[in-house]
Amino acid sequence: MTIPWYLVFGGYVPLALFGLPAWLLLRHRLPMSLVNCAVAGLVIAAAPGLILQLLSRNDYEYGGGHVMVLHGHYTGWGWLYLVQTTGEMALIGLLTGAIFWLLAAAGDKNTRKTKTSTHESGHL
Numbered sequence: 001m002t003i004p005w006y007l008v009f010g011g012y013v014p015l016a017l018f019g020l021p022a023w024l025l026l027r028h029r030l031p032m033s034l035v036n037c038a039v040a041g042l043v044i045a046a047a048p049g050l051i052l053q054l055l056s057r058n059d060y061e062y063g064g065g066h067v068m069v070l071h072g073h074y075t076g077w078g079w080l081y082l083v084q085t086t087g088e089m090a091l092i093g094l095l096t097g098a099i100f101w102l103l104a105a106a107g108d109k110n111t112r113k114t115k116t117s118t119h120e121s122g123h124l
Contacts, residue, residue: 018044032105034098041097046090053082 022040030036061069061078068078 014044014048018048032101034101034106037101037105038094038097041093041095041100042090043093045093045096046086049089050082050086053085 022044026036026040057069057072057074059069059072061067063081064077066077066081067075068081069075074082
């Protein structure tokens, strides 16, 4: 029962805090290509968790049979865990950014073609 709660609060909060403002700021500045949407999804998904993990450390953390934090500093296992969890969130964000592009931008004619002026296209 906890996984749906993690998905709801772990997905909707970053969407509201980072996703919607990013979309509003970037929609007229960058083309909504598959790559741009996927990279934006990656950053939106990975950045909040990474920032929280870097800023909120205890003096000692133990998990998975390894000491993660010792005397307030990450150990090798702690850095490995940080990279692993951030990478997992980044991959989920990459996938959701691509899904966003498929649902919202793939059917839009302006996202597939670059806008050309009427003079460049041969029409006056």
